[in-house]
Amino acid sequence: MSAEYEQQKRPTGQGPNEPDAGTAADARRLALEIIATLVNIKKTAAEQLLRKAGVTDALVRRFLTERNPATGEKRSKREAGAMVFDELVRVGADAAVVRRLIAIAADWDAFHLAQDEYKARAVVQKAREISGVLAEADSRERILQEQRSRQEDERRRTERALVLQQQSDLLLAQFDQASIDEDAQKRGYLLQDLLNRLFDLHSFPVTRAFQRNNGGEQIDGAFELEGWHYLVECRWRVKVADIRDLDGLLGQVRRSGRQTMGLFLSINGWSEHVEGLLRQNPDKSILLMEGYDLRSVLARQADLRELMKAKVRALNLDSEPYFSVKRLRK
Incomplete structure (x- = not known):
């Protein structure tokens, strides 16, 4: 795994299993590392990783063909992967692709496709760890959503009961007057x-x-x-x-x-x-x-x-x- 990736630190006071905005950033960095490390051949990486993660055909083509304007050479998997994520962020589709890439990596065993098997195994281990963190975050989010949904239902019931009371009282007064x-x-x-x-x-x-x-x-x-x-x-x-x-x-x-x-x-x-x-x-x-x-x-x-x-x-x-x-x- 790259030194740049290893040096990424969590904010002070954040536990290793406490998901927050930092976890989302960690997940994206890990997803980029997955693209760069698990598969050596760029075309195979596109087929085995990007397409399976739901990246569009248009972005896959750009991943394979886009060149660095400064050098004229094709972008590396890491550079092209960063471009893909930037485009996904622009259309709001990055989170789902990142999750799917991590899920793919957590079950990965085709280490013969990597240039460096040691690095690939380290990335897979990290994917398994962060999958647990994300699963816990999902569970907490579901609980929060259920709580918010119950609160909203209760608010609507209370509001509905008030309207029913007010309108019924008005109709009753009209009935008695008539x-x-x-x-x-x-x-x-x-x-x-x-x-x-x-x-x-x-x-x-x-x-x-x-x-x-x-x-x-x-x-x-x-x-x-x-x-x-x-x-x-x-x-x-x-x-x-x-x-x-x-x-x-x-x-x-x-x-x-x-x-x-x-x-x-x-x-x-x-x-x-x-x-x-x-x-x-x-x-x-x-x-x-x-x-x-x-x-x-x-x-x-x-x-x-x-x-x-x-x-x-x-x-x-x-x-x-x-x-x-x-x-x-x-």
Whole structure:
């Protein structure tokens, strides 16, 4: 190994297995020594070392052919290797190539290719030593990255919870204000908007009120849950809903694609016959939701996604069109 390489010193106070910026410099110097020492013939070094380490064809050609402008002679392996690393640094690809060269050297046993077998064996031994240092550094970096990732996840959860709290409180205040408004039409429009905003707040893909079939159908809104689309109809009337109030939504669902269901939201509930008649419907395509369900979610006493999944499960497994939030909170 060259005297220049042997004389490289670690910063004062750095332990032999303590990777830092100095270790990266040590690794690059070692990689250059690998190129200069392990293989005597330049072309063979290019094939056995540079190409296997991922150096591009263009740089390999420069390594083999570039000449020293001062002398006109082809550069030595060390000079050409330094040029290769300078180019790799310029494009930000040096670290990976250095690592691969060290890995190649750590497993090297073709000492017959070297001009000086003693120097080659010393370089291989150094590669094995620094491979351990780099492995430890990688392990510590992975641990740090995992810690940073957990901290970032926690920060996002905290931030998300704060937004959810603030927006839910705002929607709840609007809901309670609307409950004393005597304008039924105004309440209905507000309910549509509030429900859309609530589903959007809970990260459901939402489609706001729209028309289809050349304006023949008015849909209050829609959302998506686990690959299924749900058409929404909202009612906020003093009188409870009856089965005729659901006919429109049933028809809209039937005229939709196969993976479409309906959510009927009636703030003041529905008549005693509605659930029984829906159980008799062979399609089992309508979920029921009442004002208490909605307000519980707005007050953050229940999770909207969890509630919707429970409603879907109750309909599909128990033929129950209505699953109360009260059951979820038990």
